[in-house]
Amino acid sequence: MQQPVKATNNSLIAGFLLVISLLLVLAGVGLVYLRAMNQTISHIVEENNERTRLVTEMYIAARERPIQLHGILGEPDPFARDELAQRFHELAGLFRRAREKLLKMPLSPLEQSLLQQQGVHTARASQAQEAVLDLAMAERKDEAERLLLSRAIPVQNLATLRLRQLLDEQIRSGRAAAGQAHEQYHLARNLMLASALAAMLLAGLIAVVVIRRQGKLLLRLREGEREARVMLANIPLPIWFKDTGSRIVWCNAGFEKIAGKSLNLLSGKGEGDIWGRVEGLKNDLEDQKALETGQTRREDRRLAKPDGQQGHYIIARTPIPVRAPDGDGGWKGVLCVAQDLTTLEHMNELLEQANQELQAQKTALDEHAIVSITDTAGNITYVNEKFCDISGYSLRELIGQNHRIVNSGLHPPEFFQTMWETLMSGQVWHGEIRDRRRDGSFYWLNSSIVPFLDLDGKPTQYIAIHTDISARKRMEASLQDINVELQRRVDERTEALSRAMQQLEGDISERTRSQALLQQQYQQLESLHHKLQEAQSQLLQSEKLASIGQLAAGVAHEINNPIGYVHSNLGTLENYLRDLFTLIGRYEAAEAALPSEAPERGELDELRRKLDLPYLREDIPQLMNESKEGISRVRKIVQDLKDFSRLDSSPDWQRANLHQGLDSTLNIVHNEIKYRADVVKEYGEIPEIECLPSQLNQVFMNLLVNAAHAMEGPRGTITLRSGMSQSENEVWLEVADTGKGIPAAIRDRIFDPFFTTKPVGQGTGLGLSLAYGIIQKHHGRFNVESEVGKGTTFRITLPIQQPSSSAHE
Numbered sequence: 001m002q003q004p005v006k007a008t009n010n011s012l013i014a015g016f017l018l019v020i021s022l023l024l025v026l027a028g029v030g031l032v033y034l035r036a037m038n039q040t041i042s043h044i045v046e047e048n049n050e051r052t053r054l055v056t057e058m059y060i061a062a063r064e065r066p067i068q069l070h071g072i073l074g075e076p077d078p079f080a081r082d083e084l085a086q087r088f089h090e091l092a093g094l095f096r097r098a099r100e101k102l103l104k105m106p107l108s109p110l111e112q113s114l115l116q117q118q119g120v121h122t123a124r125a126s127q128a129q130e131a132v133l134d135l136a137m138a139e140r141k142d143e144a145e146r147l148l149l150s151r152a153i154p155v156q157n158l159a160t161l162r163l164r165q166l167l168d169e170q171i172r173s174g175r176a177a178a179g180q181a182h183e184q185y186h187l188a189r190n191l192m193l194a195s196a197l198a199a200m201l202l203a204g205l206i207a208v209v210v211i212r213r214q215g216k217l218l219l220r221l222r223e224g225e226r227e228a229r230v231m232l233a234n235i236p237l238p239i240w241f242k243d244t245g246s247r248i249v250w251c252n253a254g255f256e257k258i259a260g261k262s263l264n265l266l267s268g269k270g271e272g273d274i275w276g277r278v279e280g281l282k283n284d285l286e287d288q289k290a291l292e293t294g295q296t297r298r299e300d301r302r303l304a305k306p307d308g309q310q311g312h313y314i315i316a317r318t319p320i321p322v323r324a325p326d327g328d329g330g331w332k333g334v335l336c337v338a339q340d341l342t343t344l345e346h347m348n349e350l351l352e353q354a355n356q357e358l359q360a361q362k363t364a365l366d367e368h369a370i371v372s373i374t375d376t377a378g379n380i381t382y383v384n385e386k387f388c389d390i391s392g393y394s395l396r397e398l399i400g401q402n403h404r405i406v407n408s409g410l411h412p413p414e415f416f417q418t419m420w421e422t423l424m425s426g427q428v429w430h431g432e433i434r435d436r437r438r439d440g441s442f443y444w445l446n447s448s449i450v451p452f453l454d455l456d457g458k459p460t461q462y463i464a465i466h467t468d469i470s471a472r473k474r475m476e477a478s479l480q481d482i483n484v485e486l487q488r489r490v491d492e493r494t495e496a497l498s499r500a501m502q503q504l505e506g507d508i509s510e511r512t513r514s515q516a517l518l519q520q521q522y523q524q525l526e527s528l529h530h531k532l533q534e535a536q537s538q539l540l541q542s543e544k545l546a547s548i549g550q551l552a553a554g555v556a557h558e559i560n561n562p563i564g565y566v567h568s569n570l571g572t573l574e575n576y577l578r579d580l581f582t583l584i585g586r587y588e589a590a591e592a593a594l595p596s597e598a599p600e601r602g603e604l605d606e607l608r609r610k611l612d613l614p615y616l617r618e619d620i621p622q623l624m625n626e627s628k629e630g631i632s633r634v635r636k637i638v639q640d641l642k643d644f645s646r647l648d649s650s651p652d653w654q655r656a657n658l659h660q661g662l663d664s665t666l667n668i669v670h671n672e673i674k675y676r677a678d679v680v681k682e683y684g685e686i687p688e689i690e691c692l693p694s695q696l697n698q699v700f701m702n703l704l705v706n707a708a709h710a711m712e713g714p715r716g717t718i719t720l721r722s723g724m725s726q727s728e729n730e731v732w733l734e735v736a737d738t739g740k741g742i743p744a745a746i747r748d749r750i751f752d753p754f755f756t757t758k759p760v761g762q763g764t765g766l767g768l769s770l771a772y773g774i775i776q777k778h779h780g781r782f783n784v785e786s787e788v789g790k791g792t793t794f795r796i797t798l799p800i801q802q803p804s805s806s807a808h809e
Helices: 002-074 078-103 109-137 141-198 200-234 253-259 277-293 342-368 385-391 413-424 470-591 599-611 613-645 658-668 693-709 767-777
Strands: 239-243 248-251 297-304 310-321 331-340 370-375 380-383 429-436 442-453 459-468 654-656 677-682 689-691 716-724 730-737 781-787 791-799
Touching (some): 002 078, 002 109, 002 141, 002 200, 078 109, 109 613, 141 342, 239 253, 248 253, 253 331, 277 297, 277 310, 277 331, 370 385, 413 429, 413 459, 442 470, 470 613, 599 613, 654 658, 654 693, 658 693, 658 716, 658 730, 693 716, 693 730, 693 791, 767 781
Antiparallel strands (some): 239 248, 297 310, 310 331, 370 459, 429 442, 442 459, 654 689, 716 730, 730 791
């Protein structure tokens, strides 16, 4: 009896132990499964959060770059523009780093396609934005604004649209992954409940482990939600969240700005408390439609802000589910995002106003002047009524004809060659020209021809504005005949007076001879004293300039060598890259011949996706072009520095181009001028002259620096002109400014040594004195015209050929 009972007990114990063992195995399997599921969910959450963060950074950077360009166009301070430009380039780096990180993460085929499309649009947008920035930095704000509206913003909107689609795709894939993880969680929970029915203790231990794991996961989810709220709060677009009752729960700073209230005052309120009862009801109705359909609804609204101003917005309302949209959890509320179109509308209004002003100016111009427009070949595309009246041709006879139809044959081919060279260089041509009417008679015009340039600086058409000066020309011819007759009569009277004066002079010559001798001796002594002072000051300044010239030439020589290495290496690198891309293209062609199931083809596709090869093909040539352009600019500055110092040229008299010397000097003193004035060049046709180029460069530098220092208050203008004298054996140069001018009381003293109007320590008083001495040495002349409050003009007149005795001194 006892042995069967003992056997039974042993069997029960063995069975219990077996059940316990089985339960422990089941619990262990469930625990391992829960651990793996927890790691999977954590990985999904972290990966989705990281991808969302990277896309959001790219979206913010892409949206902020046009805003920075708007700020640069509207900023008058050049230093502030430089800071905005630096931020503009930093955003490009931030965008590029985020994109590279995103490419290294696993992406779906749709996400890869959207990212590739975004890369193409972003490359085009970056190129257009860089062109806008260059135009803005060059003070061509109107062209920059037109380029921004016509090219940069539309392409940028395409890129941001792809980013929004990529973000929506990531949210969808994240929801799908969360749903799958949710199903796995239910399976594990059922397994644990089955095990808990037989072993509550083991179930309790497992429950503790699960709760701890879930607590950590919940903490991570809350941290992710907090990070998402921070990112949404920093997005410049207005964003707010409403519950199912259309009451505001949360909003960012952008919405607080347009609402005029903080989140504390807006929480629990409806949109009717902000925009008014009527608009509030419309918006609440849109919320309910979004909740009913489960789809994002977009609307175009004009809303009145609390300050009374009306804003234009595109509002997107997206329902947010409690859990996956295909579940039964219902909806949390509606997330609203608004895009402000008020600024774009204002820019369109300004553009329309500018068009109206241009039309009014065209009408006024047609009423006042003779106007014609031709293409680059000289064929007439437009004339006004005044042109038809003076030429005798009808509009139908002129349109499509070459402008040679009114050529009078008076002017030589060189005249028109000079005119075309000026226009093809992008400069305005001014001159007087004689044309022929249809009836064969002639008329004179004072013409100004303006080239219209494209983005590459090449002329696309020419507009000519003429003034009829035929009457003036006839009057000039009559005056010339009268002058000849008057000159003949004056010569006759002068000859008679000369005979009388000769007799009178013979009587008084002896009396004045002794007095003249004494006066001559006194003037010689005074002249020698003045020349001694000038020679001393010129010697001091010449020694200083020689030291500066030697230093400048040495620096230019030392810089030229490494620049040559870099320029040569860039050219070689560009050829290497071109060969490398050619080789990659051949590899891609060869790759197409591989079987689709070949493992090498999959590895090549993955490598091409990670490297983003199409983006590199567009970005690398652009980077090489920018580097070569920068090296060329440095070489140009170094060459101008060498030209200015002239240490590598002969110190003797030589023939030189004054325009080249003036341009190189202008490049040297550019830093003194760029923040004070704009430089306008109105060069005429002048030949090379015999001179000492380095000394004339010193004269140009003194005049340009003085003109820049004369600017007070708003930004001024420095105009450089040149031309031939009427005798055609002299040339002249003018430096005109719109500065404060020179008072008449001190105008006669400006060429005196050591005379200066600048504060102590800012001027030696030798600049104009030395310049005057240099011009006198060149047998030239200095003329000064100035008006207080309007500006000053210095004119230098120099002979083309120096006297033989001076050229050998």
